Amino acid sequence: MAQKGLSENLEKKLEENKKTPPEEGLILYNGELYPAGACKPETLSILHTFKARSDDVVLVGYAKTGTNWLGHILIELEAASGKYDEEERNRRKQQEKELKLMPYLEFGDPEKFQRMEMLPSRRIIRTHLIPHKMPKTFFEQNTKMLVLFRNPKDTAVSYFHFAKSMKLTSSEKTWDEFFSDFINGKVAYGFYLDHITEWNKYIDDKNVMFITYEELKENTTSGLKRIAEFFEFSVTEKDIQTIEEKTSFKTMKERAAETHGDIGQNFFRKGIVGDWKSIFSVDQSEEMDRKFEENVGRTRLGKMLKYEVYCKN
Template sequence: MAQKGLVELFDKTLAEGKKIAPAERLFLFNGGLYPAMVCRPETLKILDTFEARSDDVVLVGYPKTGTNWVGQILTELETASGKYDEEERKRRQQKEKDLSVFPYLEFGDSDKFERMKKLPSRRVIKTHLAPGKMPKSIFQKKAKILVLFRNPKDTAVSYFHFTKGINLRPSEETWDEFFPDYITGKVPYGLYLDHIIEWNNYLDDKNVMFITYEEVKGNGVLALKRIAEFFNFSVSEQEIESIVEKTSFKTMKDNAPVTHGEMGKSLFRKGIVGDWKNTFSESQNEEMDRKFEEKVARTKLGMMLKYEEYCKD
């Protein structure tokens, strides 16, 4: 979406969200919690009417695992691969602006799926939904899906600051009040560890690729090469290096007022690995470690997260 159109959408959403009474900021739908600021029951009700295309570029990640960042990387890769001239680029951006399509599949009004039919291919589609709640057509059409994970402790801290920053939860709420809800799944999109468990069922699906925030952060060029190969993006080494630079955390944070308006302040905070060490208490560490060990440590995806490396002192 053209930046101006997206910023207007973000700012309007943030302003309207502040008017929602605290007790109504979250709503329950089909057993899951959702943020009323961006989600509507009528949209979730017709999610399965969304018509995927086989060439869609789908990014899935639990909130605050880096979906805004990696989503921008995918957009840049798709644009570079498409080799659009300036006129075509402007035409595509105008089309996206005119259609007012929110950047996440489950966000926005229920008419958005009709408007999305008018988006030119290849569409970059993002969602926070667990696989069981995603539109079936994504799997039926064999669209390629990039699933993003981040270590659970950094995810928790980032989620806490974000929900406070945009008033999804009371602004005066403390970390000690947020943590019990995070670790029991009483936050939008439920328990993060449940997402990991569910995605284990897709390990053998050749149309699904798994990557971690830490991988992309640690070696951006290598991560982007893997992503480009998976989606069959035709990009040069030079283009990849340019995109790594363009999508660095510092660059995106500096540009946030232009790209994301007021919401940018909450979307881009620190962007580092290991920030949880400044927040978790000893007892919270033990509780998170125990929960991870019980639920996912022995699964293939659980091992891929390198919990010992990123979540232990």
């Protein structure tokens, strides 16, 4: 979905968040916490009615795992594969803007699902939802899904800074307080490790591809080629190189105001691996280590995340 129109919606939500007491920043729906500024109970109640298409391009990732970055990559890959000229790109962006579509499936008003049916294929759909909360039609239609993970320590730190900058939490809340909420699942979308546990059940599903933020950072070219092959995007080596340059952290940060409006700075902070070392205490690091080992350390997906490499001093 086009970013320029979306930024206007997000800016409105940020203004609303500023007027919302911190204790009202989350809503509980069907056992799951969601950001009150973006999600409505009436939208969540009809998520199951969403009509997926077999050729939809779906990106799934817990909050602050890198879905904003990877979403841009998918937009560029799909456009390159569709051989869109500038006129076609602009036409699609304008349509998405007019439809007033929020960037994630669970965001916005309930009528958005009807408006999404007006989008041409291939639709790029993002969500932060855990698999059993997602519309079943994705699985029934054998829609291909790219599932993104990031090491839990960097995810927590990124989430903390984003929540404060977007007024999703009190500006007075300390890192220690946020860490306690995060590791106890008292944040929007719940306990991060639960997402790993649930997605591990799909480790052998041929319609699900797993990729990590760290993998993309270390070798973006290889990651883009894997993604293109999975979604059967017809792109050239030159396309890959161009997309890698257009979606680099440096380039996206420089264009943040253009793509995301006044709130752009909130989406691009450091974009590095290992930032957790600057804020985690020894006790917090050890607590996360225990939680990871107890919950997902022995799962195939857990091992794929290379916790020992990215989360140990």
